[in-house]
Amino acid sequence: MSLWLVNQGDRQFSVSNLGELKQLAKAGKLGPGDMIQPPGANDWMYATELPEIKDLLQTNAGGRDFDDDIVVKSSHTAMIIGVLVVLLSITGAAFYHFANKLPEAQNLDLLGKGGLELTQMLVTADPAPTFAKPESGASKTGSVDKDSKVQLIAKRGKFYQIEHNGDRGWVRVDDVVPAYFFADKETRQDYDPIYNADRYVFVKNASWMQLPNQRHDNITIFQLMLANKSKFDMTDVILLATIKDKNGKVLETAEVPLEGVIKSFDETMLGTLAPPDNDHESEPRLMTETSFEELAKQDEDLRLRWSPGIEVQLGSTGFVEANIDMLQVTAVPKKM
Numbered sequence: 017m018s019l020w021l022v023n024q025g026d027r028q029f030s031v032s033n034l035g036e037l038k039q040l041a042k043a044g045k046l047g048p049g050d051m052i053q054p055p056g057a058n059d060w061m062y063a064t065e066l067p068e069i070k071d072l073l074q075t076n077a078g079g080r081d082f083d084d085d086i087v088v089k090s091s092h093t094a095m096i097i098g099v100l101v102v103l104l105s106i107t108g109a110a111f112y113h114f115a116n117k118l119p120e121a122q123n124l125d126l127l128g129k130g131g132l133e134l135t136q137m138l139v140t141a142d143p144a145p146t147f148a149k150p151e152s153g154a155s156k157t158g159s160v161d162k163d164s165k166v167q168l169i170a171k172r173g174k175f176y177q178i179e180h181n182g183d184r185g186w187v188r189v190d191d192v193v194p195a196y197f198f199a200d201k202e203t204r205q206d207y208d209p210i211y212n213a214d215r216y217v218f219v220k221n222a223s224w225m226q227l228p229n230q231r232h233d234n235i236t237i238f239q240l241m242l243a244n245k246s247k248f249d250m251t252d253v254i255l256l257a258t259i260k261d262k263n264g265k266v267l268e269t270a271e272v273p274l275e276g277v278i279k280s281f282d283e284t285m286l287g288t289l290a291p292p293d294n295d296h297e298s299e300p301r302l303m304t305e306t307s308f309e310e311l312a313k314q315d316e317d318l319r320l321r322w323s324p325g326i327e328v329q330l331g332s333t334g335f336v337e338a339n340i341d342m343l344q345v346t347a348v349p350k351k352m
Contacts (some may be wrong), residue, residue: 018029019055019216019330020034020036020037020052020053020054020055021033021052021053022037022046022050022051023050023051023052023053023060023215024047024050024051025157028218028219028342029287029340032214032310036067037052037066037069037080038068038069038072039061040084040302041069041072041073042072042098043051045071045072045218046063046107047063047073048062048064048273049062049075050062050063050075051215052064052066052222054131057217058229060218060279060289060290060293061243064299072279076162081145081295082109082227085320087314092305097113114284116141132165132195132198133195133197134196134199134203134207134210134349135152135167135168135349136165136166136168136193136195137165137166137167137168137176137193137195138164138165138190138192138193138195139160139163139164139165139166139177139187139191139192140162140163140192140193141162141187141188141190141192142162142190142193143159143160143161143162143189144159144160144162144187144188145158145159145187145188145191146158146159146160146178146183146185146187146350147185147186147188148185148186149186150172150173150175150177150186151173151175153288154186154214157185158183158284159253160178160180160187164180164284165180166178166179166187166192167179167182168194168210168211169184169346170252170344171189171211171212171213171214171344171346172214172343172344174188174189174190175187175188175189176189176192176211178192184291190205194207194210194211195216196208196210196211206272207245209246209247209248209347210347210349213232213246213248213250213345214342214344214345214348216245216246216247216248217242217243217246217250217253217278217342217345218242218243218245218342219240219241219242219243219245219340219341220242220283221239221242221254222238222240222339222340223238223239223240223303224236224237224238224239224240224338224340225237225239234329234330234332234333235258235327235328235329236259236327236328236329236330236338237325237326237327237328237338238255238257238272238286238325238326238328238338239325240285240286240325240340241283241284241285241286241325242278242283242284242286242304242325242342243279243283244276244279244280244281244282244283245281246280246281246347247280247281247349247350248280248347248348248349249277249279249280249347250277250280250345250346250347250348251276251278251343251346251348252258252273252274252344252345252346252347253273253274253276253278253304253315253345254271254273254343254344254345255271255272255274255340255341255342255343256269256270256271256272256340256341256342256343257269257270257271257272257328257330257338257340258338258339258340258341259330259332259335259337259338259339260335260336260337260339261334261335261336261337262336263333264337267332267335268302268330268331268332268335270328270330271324271343272328272340273302274277274286274302274303274304274322274326275301275302275303275304276304276307276308276346277304277305277307277343277348278306279306280305282306284305284306285304285305285324286302286303286304286305286324286325286326287302287303287305287308287322287323287324287325287326288300288301288302288322288323288325288326288327289301289303289308289311289318289321289322290321290322290323291321300327302326308322318341
């Protein structure tokens with residue numbers, strides 16, 4: 017059966033046909049910023065680019081929104097006019113929301129010497145609270161003043177991890193404006209993977225198994241490939257393993273950090289590098305095959321300890337379904 021693939025930032029799933037896709041759009045479970053890959057296609061498109069569901073998305077605004085809903089701003093007259101046109105197209109409360117997020121006039125000249133770098137962000141909330149975790153209800157760790165420059169570290173869902181004055185924390189996406197929004201259209205397109213890396217890396221051909229000798233230790237092997245559809249290398253991958261019982265109830269989830277890099281416009285399998293036989297304390301290293309091959313060039317004996325698939329230890333038993341999804345990934349900026 018040919019499947020339609022849907023990527024919603026921190027998760028990816030499939031639907032069996034276009035009719036099911038339309039039902040998701042009607043129910044508000046599909047938003048304009050979601051990515052869709054039609055059956056047999058290699059490229060992804062935004063949901064709004066699919067004519068069959070475009071009108072359904074427009075009449076059901078309850079789905080996911082674009083992360084890049086903060087408008088582009090610049091000190092140049094032409095750019096300011098462009099911003100005003102965009103703002104005037106936003107109705108009522110939305111106009112008020114964005115108008116109150118505009119930086120002060122003296123901060124509009126952002127790019128260039130002394131301004132924002134294209135991997136930085138400008139705080140627009142007054143102030144922006146920082147959180148310990150990238151999730152609703154997480155404890156607050158502090159705040160960052162409006163118009164402060166912060167460095168992007170990572171993104172997960174609706175949160176950015178930032179660094180400011182040596183401290184790290186998570187802020188809501190709506191409380192900052194990425195620097196690339198102040199640049200020209202071509203630059204914004206080029207740098208989108210930096211701020212939305214999870215839109216460009218996808219899980220492919222995932223499967224799982226438990227060998228008899230591993231079942232005792234609750235070890236599940238996930239075999240999968242990661243595909244990078246951007247011009248930036250990707251690293252610091254964190255996957256989410258989810259197991260369910262026969263009724264579809266989630267028994268357990270686990271975050272699975274990976275070592276290594278996914279090269280730009282490339283795909284890589286994942287594997288496990290076991291510790292040496294005489295090392296009983298070290299944990300197996302889960303990594304991309306691309307990065308393992310670089311290690312193996314220096315030490316061919318490593319191949320004796322390498323096995324395809326990543327070994328994940330989960331506490332629950334008796335599950336019948338196991339899924340692996342993209343949770344977090346970071347793009348590696350190119351040197352200017």
